[in-house]
Amino acid sequence: MRTVMNFKNLLGTVLIGFFLVPSANAQILKRLQKSAERTVERKLEQKTEKETGKVMDSILEPKDRSSTKKSPTDTPKTSNDTSENTSAESRKKNVSDDLEVYSKFDFVPGDKILFYDDFSQDFVGDFPSKWNTNGTGEVVKINNVEGNWFELKSGHNVFYVPDLKNLPEDYTIEFDIVTQGLDKETSSSAYLQLFLSDTDKLVTSTANYIQSSFSLCQYNSYGIHSTNYFNGKSGDITSNATADIRKDLLNQPHIAIAVTKNRYRVWVNENKHLDIPRMIEELNVLNHLKLSVLGTKEGKERIFISNLRVAEGGEDLRRKLISEGRISTNGILFNSGSSKIKPQSLGIILQISQVLRQDENMKLNIVGHTDSDGSSDANLKLSKERAQAVKDALVNLYNIPESRLQSDGKGASNPVADNTTPDGKAQNRRVEFITL
Numbered sequence: 001m002r003t004v005m006n007f008k009n010l011l012g013t014v015l016i017g018f019f020l021v022p023s024a025n026a027q028i029l030k031r032l033q034k035s036a037e038r039t040v041e042r043k044l045e046q047k048t049e050k051e052t053g054k055v056m057d058s059i060l061e062p063k064d065r066s067s068t069k070k071s072p073t074d075t076p077k078t079s080n081d082t083s084e085n086t087s088a089e090s091r092k093k094n095v096s097d098d099l100e101v102y103s104k105f106d107f108v109p110g111d112k113i114l115f116y117d118d119f120s121q122d123f124v125g126d127f128p129s130k131w132n133t134n135g136t137g138e139v140v141k142i143n144n145v146e147g148n149w150f151e152l153k154s155g156h157n158v159f160y161v162p163d164l165k166n167l168p169e170d171y172t173i174e175f176d177i178v179t180q181g182l183d184k185e186t187s188s189s190a191y192l193q194l195f196l197s198d199t200d201k202l203v204t205s206t207a208n209y210i211q212s213s214f215s216l217c218q219y220n221s222y223g224i225h226s227t228n229y230f231n232g233k234s235g236d237i238t239s240n241a242t243a244d245i246r247k248d249l250l251n252q253p254h255i256a257i258a259v260t261k262n263r264y265r266v267w268v269n270e271n272k273h274l275d276i277p278r279m280i281e282e283l284n285v286l287n288h289l290k291l292s293v294l295g296t297k298e299g300k301e302r303i304f305i306s307n308l309r310v311a312e313g314g315e316d317l318r319r320k321l322i323s324e325g326r327i328s329t330n331g332i333l334f335n336s337g338s339s340k341i342k343p344q345s346l347g348i349i350l351q352i353s354q355v356l357r358q359d360e361n362m363k364l365n366i367v368g369h370t371d372s373d374g375s376s377d378a379n380l381k382l383s384k385e386r387a388q389a390v391k392d393a394l395v396n397l398y399n400i401p402e403s404r405l406q407s408d409g410k411g412a413s414n415p416v417a418d419n420t421t422p423d424g425k426a427q428n429r430r431v432e433f434i435t436l
Contacts, residue, residue: 102270102343103397107256108351109331110172110311115164116426117308119148132161134202142304145178145252146336149304152192154296159195159202167196167287168312173257174344175308179249181301182218190216190295191225192303194257196286207232208285212266212274214255216296216303218246224266224273230281241266243273254344258314259286270343309426317348318355325435328416332390332431337374339385341393349390352433353398363436366390368409371425376411383409390431406436 115130122128122139128150131137135158139148152160177192191213198208208230215222221244228237245253245268256267264279265272280286289310293303311331321327332349333342341349356362368387370379387407394400418424 098343099341099346099393099397102346104350105267105270105344105346106272106350107172107258107265107267107344107347108314108317109174109256109309109329109345109348110170110313111329111331112312113309113330113423113427114167114171114312115162115308115310116423117150117162118306118422119150120422122148124148130163132163132200132202134158135160140304142178147306149178149306152291152293152303152305154190154293154298154301154303156294157202157204158292159204160291161200161202162289162308162310164289164310165200165287167259167289167310169259169261169283170314171259171310171312172314173255173259173289173308173310175255175305177249177253177255178304178306179216179302180304181297182216182249184219186216186218186301187295187297188215188217188220188222190301191293192216193292193294194255195290195292196259197288197290198285200288200290202290208282210264210279210286212257213294214245214249214268216249216301218249221246224268226264226266226274226276226279228279228281230285236281237276237279239274239276241273243268243271245273254342256344260314267344317351321352321355321433321435322359326432328430328432330427330430334386334389334429337382339382339389341389346393346397349393350398353394353400356394356400356404357398363404363406365406365408365432365434365436367432367434368407369414369428369430369432370409370412371428372412372415372419373425376413380409380411380413383411385409387431 117128117130119128119139124139124141126139127133127137128139131150135153135155137151137153137160140151142149150160173194193211193213195204196210197206199206206229210226210228212224212226214224221242223243224239224241224245226237226239226241227234248268253269254267258265259280261283262278262280264274264276266274291305296303317327317329329348331347332345334340334345335342352364356364366387368383368385368390370383370386372379374382384407387409391402391405391407394405395402412419412428415424415428416430417427419428
């Protein structure tokens with residue numbers, strides 16, 4: 001309001017001065033008056049937007065944001081003391097900035113793993129054993145980046161196809177990307193392409209497919225281009241999402257895709273860039289996944305992927321928790337050997353918080369499980385720490401009272417799948433939510 005009064009006083013001074021000059025200044029006066037009015041309106045709009053933003057942020061984020069911030073390298077403490085006195089400050093210190101950024105992330109991964117590959121069972125230098133191609137590629141190690149990575153080579157009509165068949169109606173796809181050499185000289189025609197296709201043949205021209213192309217260009221933002229193709233002809237949808245993902249591409253982005261019958265959604269990190277309700281025109285025909293890279297300079301601009309996870313489901317876990325009183329999910333991911341939650345896992349934790357808010361009498365026990373890598377004692381400790389980290393996220397990000405939550409860990413003592421394969425290990429690394 002003070003801003004508005006200042007402008008009114010200024011406008012009054014200008015008007016008095018102009019009443020003392022000839023009428024030739026009438027047009028100038030009108031222009032000044034309109035300009036002042038527009039400025040006042042802009043100030044009011046900005047103030048309103050700022051206040052609205054504060055209200056929206058307060059819905060999901062802690063009231064005292066300054067007390068929750070800490071270096072992203074910090075991990076939650078493992079104490080099981082749930083008293084209100086100890087939780088007020090110590091728990092809030094355990095939530096890192098990157099988790100706060102993802103606090104509204106609504107992607108929920110599927111639970112039944114159909115395909116998982118982190119290339120840990122492939123030799124460096126080899127083409128990965130669970131993939132096919134009509135080009136070339138190899139598993140590599142990357143300096144300062146954990147794990148094995150699969151390098152995709154650029155080439156016209158060159159495809160990389162995982163051994164994955166018969167995708168269901170509802171499923172999710174996730175993978176991580178590392179890039180090297182992308183800069184202002186990267187071509188505007190450089191893309192990472194993802195296809196959902198009716199065949200695993202190494203061709204584009206099939207009767208039914210969906211294509212999403214992620215621009216790798218750095219000097220301008222060309223976003224994400226998506227189109228559908230059914231029954232041998234172009235579909236009704238061509239989307240050119242104006243997503244500026246240039247910085248994301250330079251910082252190991254996480255790509256997430258959810259297919260729910262006809263609906264098709266795409267996230268890059270925490271941002272949802274595509275949500276098309278009728279992208280899939282015909283169900284049960286797009287049974288295969290393909291990747292391709294176009295337009296990059298050989299030897300300079302390099303693209304690597306890892307942690308490809310395809311899983312059936314992506315269902316609304318809220319209904320299942322309410323109806324059955326128990327859910328188990330392997331979609332909450334952690335850094336290897338750590339209790340640090342990967343930010344892209346927060347969609348599940350968000351849904352759990354919504355159930356707890358809806359039913360204020362509900363209490364939960366959060367139970368962590370690991371695969372069998374490492375000693376039994378280390379796995380038991382890690383499983384307890386991971387359950388505690390999930391509890392901390394519910395308390396600090398979503399303001400759930402700590403008194404309504406317990407946490408525990410079982411280590412690798414209760415496997416649900418074979419611990420000798422990447423798929424089985426991924427299923428065994430899970431978190432359970434059990435009503436009390």
